[in-house]
Amino acid sequence: MGVQINTETAAPQVEVFADRAEVTRTIASRLLAVLKQAAQSQGMAHVSLTGGGAGIATLEAVAELVREGAEAPDWASVHFWWGDERLLPAGDEDRNETQARAALLDFLVAEQGLPTDNICPMPTSEEAAHPEAGAQIYARQLEAFAAEHGVQGPHGKLLMPRFDVMLLGVGPDGHINSLFPGKDSLSVIGQPTTGESDAPVELGPPLRVTLTFDAVHTARRVWTGVTGADKAEAAAEALVPGADVTQYPAANARGAEETIWHLDQAAAAQL
Template sequence: MTAPEVRRHDDSDSLVGDVASALLDRLESAQARGEVPQIGLTGGSIAEELHRELARRAQDSSVDWSRVVFWWGDERFVPAASPDRNARQAREALLDHVGVDPANVHEVPASDQVDSAEEAAAAYSATLRSEGAGFFEVLMLGIGPDGHCASLFPGHPGLQARDAIAIAVHDSPKPPPDRVTLTFEAMERCRAVWFIASGEGKADAVARALAPDGSVEETPARGVRGDETIWWLDDPAASALPT
C-alpha cells in the first residue's frame, strides 16, 4: 500500500466534478479490460452531489452501467423506505437514472426485512462472499467531524473486529443508533480507497487522519488504505493540513 495522496480543490463543485471524472475514467478502463468493476458507495451530502453529477454525465460516458456492481461501506439499520438509508439516497440520485442491472445492486438488508442488525450483517457478508470479486475497484468513503469512517466510530467496539466482513453496530454516537458496517479488513481489499470530504467542519478530522502520528482508536479513518488511497478535499476541508 502506498502513502495517501491528497488532491485539493477550490470548492465543492470542482471537487465533485473531478471525482466524477476520475470515477468514470476508472470504470471505463476496467470495462475496457473486460472486467465488471465493483464499487462501494458512501452516503452524506457530498456523496449525493457526486451521485447526481454521475447521473448527469452518464449519457456522455462510455460506461456500461449494467456492468457495474454496487455495494455500500455501511448502512443505517432502518426500514427500506427510510430517507436515512444510504441505498435510498443513491438510488434516487444515481442508480434509478443510469440503467443498472438490479442483480448488481447489493443493499444491506433493512430493519423491516430481517430481525436484527446482526442478521443483516451476516446476510451482507454472505452476499459479499458469493457475489463479490474479492476486492473493490473503488471504495468511496466519507469522514465525520469525529474522524469516523463508514460506521466505525472512535472508541467503538467495532474497531476491534477481526475475521469478519460486516458487523452490526449499536449505540452509534450519530443517529440512527443501529447500523451495519464493513470492517477494516473488508475495506482494505481495494484497488483504490477514495475519501471525499467537503467543508471546514471536516478539517480537524482530515488533519488527524493524515497526520504522521495518531491512533486509529481516536481517528478510525486512519485505519483504511487500499492499493491506492486518495483524499479528495475542497480547500475548507483541507484547511488544517500543513502548508
C-alpha cells in the same frame, strides 16, 4: 484497543480543490474512467458507495456527467455495493441506498441499462432484526460475488469481491463507514462486515451495518471526499503519520493500491 494503521496499504495522497462541486465532479469523472477500464479488462467492476453530503453529491455528479455524454462503462458490468447502512425500513429517506437511488441509480436503471440485480444494498430493518444479523446477511451477499479463493486481507482471505473503488466520506468525528471512534467495530478482524448498535446519537439512527477495516483494505482504490470546515480538524488529525486510529478511524482509510483524499479548501484548512 490496539488498532494500528495498516502500513502495508497505499499511503494517502492529498488533493485540495476549490469547493465541494470541484471535489465531487473530480471524483465522479475519475470513477467513470476506472469503472470503464475495469469492466473492459475484467468483465465486471465493483464499487462501494458512501452516503453523506459529499458522497451523494458525487453520485449526482456522475449522473450529470453521463447526461452530458461523458464516456461511461457498460453498466451491465458494474455492481454497486455500500460501505455502511442504517438499519431502517426499505425506502426510508435516511438510508444511504434511498439517497443513492435518487441521486444516480434509478437513472442508470431507467435510462442507461443498469440491471436492478447489480444493485446490492445492505439489509433493511424488515430483513434483519439487529445489526449483527444484517452483517451476516450482507456477508453472504458479498460471498456470492467472491473470487474463487476470495481476496487477501490483512488478516487472511475474505470471501468478497475486490472493489475497484471504495468511496468514503469522513465525519467531523473522524469516522468512515460506520466505524466510529472508540467502538469495538474498529478491532473486528478476519471478516468483511460487522454490526454497530450504538452509533453516536447526533449522527442519526444508532443501528448500523458496516464493512470492516479488513474489507476496506482489500479495495484497489480508496477515495475520500471531504468537504466543509466542520471536517477540517478530523482531516488534519487523520492524516498525521501514526495517527490514533481509535480516535480518528479515517487514518486507516487506505486502499491496497491507491488512497486519495479529495478535500475542498475548507476541509483542508488545518493541514
